[in-house]
Amino acid sequence: MVEIREVRTKKEQKEFLQFPLKLYKNNPYFVPPLYGDEKKIFRADYVYNDTCEAVYYNAYRDGKIVGRISGILQKAANEKTGEKRVRFTRFDAIDDQDVADALFAAVEDWALQKGMDTICGPLGFSDLEREGLLVEGFDQLSTFEEQYNADYYPRLIEQCGYQKEVDWTESQLRLPDEPDDTLEKMTAFIMNRYHLHYGEAKNTRDFIRRYGDAFFALLDEAYKDIYGTVPFTDGMKKMMIDNFLLIIDLKHVAVILDEQNELVCLGICFPSIAKAVQPSGGRLTPAALVRLLKAIKHPKVIDLGLIAVAPAYLNRGISTAISYELTKMLREDGIEYAETNLNLETNHAIQNQWKRFHAVQHKRRRSYVKTLGKADAV
DSSP: OOEEEEOOSHHHHHHHHHHHHHHTTTOTTOOOOOHHHHHGGGSTTOTTTTTEEEEEEEEEETTEEEEEEEEEEEHHHHHHHTOOEEEEEEEEEOSOHHHHHHHHHHHHHHHHHTTOOEEEESOOSSTTSOOOEEEEOTTSOOOTTSOOOOTTHHHHHHHTTOEEEEEEEEEEEEOOSSOOOHHHHHHHHHHHHTTOEEOOOSSHHHHHHHHHHHHHHHHHHHHTTSTTOOOOOHHHHHHHHHHHHHHOOGGGEEEEEOTTOOEEEEEEEEEOOHHHHTTTTTOOOHHHHHHHHHHHHSOSEEEEEEEEEOGGGTTTTTHHHHHHHHHHHHHHTTOOEEEOOOEETTOHHHHHHGGGSEEEEEEEEEEEEEEOOGGGOO
16 A cells, blocks of 8 residues: 655654655766755745745655655746646655555645646756656766656556656767868857957956856847746855855856846856766765866766747857857867757747757657646545
């Protein structure tokens, strides 16, 4: 028999946090989040508590934890879309349908109690969190930004009555086999035609000082209609800035300004720290810190983080300049390849942008949806 407990005690919180670490121990593709960051979800002052409600459940059999799940009522998202949704996230379980059934029933019952009529996910508090269920690419190393899951998860979730809502693809980008200066010429033409120039900064703190406000305003504007996104709060901005100060290298940042020095385009890549955090289970031990610093200073792989273009420049080819900057990073910094992270399969503009590279789609992720009724309550 499966027992579901809402996470309340410190012991239950620890079990919730450590379950995926134990489930995927020695799995070469699983990349843990930073353990210290994950612990913050249970704090009263957690950054998302001003716009969200959350619930956490553990599943037990014979006193042993066999699964976990969280439900999120993202009020800002519902206000934006006019929907009544709860998101599920942090679902992990052994390969057992009874466990999955019990976990999802608990979240669905909670959603109904909150007056909601739909469950979707996996989606986090915002798109700054890990999202999407891996449905292809189970033999590929996950990026630090996204969650790995075993190949039986889609079956478990679909048997609970969930259907595909959207898919994201992920690709590895390498330089073309043959050098081509077309991209450089196109970039120069576009920059000249629209009187654009690259922004500069002395260091990461100077970057934040110069472009921080415009940076978040552009992201909000560019991402407002993208699936699962929510506006930045002050807390989210601070959290993101803190992360920037930790891992960003300005060599992997491109900022484009107009004649009035207004921000019109940005592209940010992160050094891949996936292998650096694997051995310690996401804990920042002294050895992990050494690996982390090495990965940041001398990356072999970079992860594409954020690309945003001001709406007025969407159809002017300005993304060409970002592609050109990415080719320079790959060529000049000795980067083996770039990981795109999540690209909506319906975002044809971004999908077409990668045709300039030797691109290999190696992973696919999915967000599921289920409409609830009174019969779904437990």
